[in-house]
Amino acid sequence: MARRVSHVIGFDDAPFPRNHRGDVLLVGAVYAGPRLEGVLSDKVRRDGINATRTIVRLVSKSHYREHLQAVLLQGITFAGFNVVDLQAAFDALKLPVIAVSRRQPDMEAVRTVLLDHVPGGQRKWRLIQKAGPVEPAAGVYVQRTGISLRDTEALIERLALNGRLPEPLRTAHLIAGGIARGESRHRA
Numbered sequence: 001m002a003r004r005v006s007h008v009i010g011f012d013d014a015p016f017p018r019n020h021r022g023d024v025l026l027v028g029a030v031y032a033g034p035r036l037e038g039v040l041s042d043k044v045r046r047d048g049i050n051a052t053r054t055i056v057r058l059v060s061k062s063h064y065r066e067h068l069q070a071v072l073l074q075g076i077t078f079a080g081f082n083v084v085d086l087q088a089a090f091d092a093l094k095l096p097v098i099a100v101s102r103r104q105p106d107m108e109a110v111r112t113v114l115l116d117h118v119p120g121g122q123r124k125w126r127l128i129q130k131a132g133p134v135e136p137a138a139g140v141y142v143q144r145t146g147i148s149l150r151d152t153e154a155l156i157e158r159l160a161l162n163g164r165l166p167e168p169l170r171t172a173h174l175i176a177g178g179i180a181r182g183e184s185r186h187r188a
Contacts, residue, residue, distance in 0.1 A: 005069040005096075005155050006033045010168025011055060012074035013044065014180035021046055024079035025180055026054060029171035030064045034161060036171055038064055044079045047118055051082040056092045070155060073099040074169050076131055076143055081114060083124040086131045086145045096147035099131065100140050100156070100169060107134065139164040 007030075014025035023043035030038040040058045044051045055073075059065055076099040077083050089097045110128065114121035131143040138156035147155075159166035165173075178184035 005151070007031070007037075007064075007067040008070045008072055008155070008159065008166070008168050009040070009059060009064070009068055010072040010074070010166060010170075010172045011078070012169060012172035012176050013078040014176035016046065016079070016180065025176055026051070026058075026078055027172045027176040027179070028055075028058055029168045029175065030062075030068070031159070031168045031171075032067070034159075034167065038062075039175060040064075044082050046082070047080040048082045049120065049123075051078045052085045052088050055084065056089055059093055059095075068095060070096045070098065070147065072159075072166055072169050073097065074173060075099055075101050075105075076128060081118045081121070081124055083127045085127050086143060090146045094146075096151075097145050098147065098152055098155075099143040100166065101134070101142070102140055102165065104136075104141050105134055 009028045009030045011026060011028045016024050024046055026042050026044045028040035029036060040062055042054050042058055044054050073084055086097045086099060111125055114125045118124060134141050134143055135149060137149060138153045140156060142152055144152050156166050161167050162170060174184040
């Protein structure tokens with residue numbers, strides 16, 4: 001990436017009860033450098049297939065779109081196992097897409113759950129594999145497309161103002177939790 005990335009959106013989903021079926025709130029926090037500029041929201045289906053399409057639509061139709069330079073995701077799945085196709089999102093938006101996890105995911109456990117318990121699990125597992133390896137970067141773990149590991153680390157370090165998690169993801173997490181539960185938890 002030739003220029004410094006400063007306009008970023010971070011997406012996270014709202015918490016939901018284990019037995020919940022149906023739609024789950026998805027929140028996007030738009031940042032210009034260290035400042036929150038706006039919030040986008042929609043819903044994605046629990047264990048569904050519409051996370052990629054929803055994120056692309058939200059970003060594409062937003063008046064923030066022309067300034068955005070990267071998309072951050074709190075993990076590669078939302079609403080249970082609604083897997084984001086990182087490459088499809090990158091192709092549609094022409095923006096780097098980075099899935100961020102605090103901890104190294106247990107990919108074998110994810111594979112087992114997907115293949116044994118989730119409808120469409122094989123397709124979803126292929127999307128996770130297609131996203132590439134989970135790599136350590138700036139104290140978190142990432143899967144990425146459209147951006148180098150070096151630039152990913154620089155972006156995360158620049159946006160991680162209150163811990164290891166980039167501020168757009170931390171804010172999306174707090175907003176989604178506050179809406180779903182009536183009060184956010186400080187754990188972001």
